[in-house]
Amino acid sequence: MTAGQPVVDAINSAVDDLNEILDADERLGKSPDEALIGKDAKLDSLGLVNLIVLVEEKIQQKFDVGITLVDERAMSQSKSPFRTLGSLAEFVEEQLNEHGR
């Protein structure tokens, strides 16, 4: 599933908010390939938690739907929906579809 622009916008807005509190060398880009976990990731686990919570907040504001982004594969480098910004966007889109949006 490909994420639609509204979801991508919400995630980018969460990235903007997160970057405001990160040091310059930790700031995230907005490419779908931007790594969120694993050796190429700039974020530590707390940074990832912060991002996920911000994304939930943006989705709530934009779609008026409360989704909870949790997954048992969260920290798996091959299967996690939190691998990259792109996979996160797809995961959010799936969650929204499950909520009938």
Add this chain to the structure above:
Amino acid sequence: MVITGTRKGLGKHLVEHYTRAGWEVFGCSRQPVDYTLPSYRHYALDVADEAAVGEMFAEIGRDNGHLDVLINNAGIASMNHVLLTPMSTVADIFKTNVLGTYLFSRQAARLMSRRRFGRIVNMATVATPLKLEGEAAYAASKAAVVALTQIMARELSELGITVNAVGPGPLDTDLTRTVKKEKIEKLLGQLAIHKLGEMTDVTNVIDFLIAPQSAAVTGQTIYLGGA
């Protein structure tokens, strides 16, 4: 502030105490409550129902924007011999006491992280350290709550959230009224203080744990009555 299990007993007392103290309180229980209070909003739900709890927190996030305190008070107990306890009872106890505490803490911490401040208080019991016969499932479920308290304290500390537990001895509530008098007296005999606890003993400790000045107190379980 969110308080679970607010229909009666300690939960109801906590709602009265904290609304009186000026808190806006969101509470829940399986059934509706037979009281209304200004600054109190009730949700009728099962604390282990992920979808319903998710909706509750989404609404709180939308209407309130943030959350400072969660008191995981909802709990069920069952006095029975191991050999006579149906698995459905054990499952119910773990569902409410452990899964409910986990789920509410997870959802609350998401809201608390917005302002880098939060206080989570779980309910433990003296039945765990006293290893009370007849309370295997209940005491085990609360031992799990103590483990959750200790590990969540570590995982959530960087978000400014503290996680602690209060373990009361027997209080004068519905839970203890069903227990034989001799049994309660035997239990009280194992505590340093040989008398039933008061609700205010519990609120006193919670007041301390949720205070902004208690930022350095986390991962602790405070047992009352000297267990």
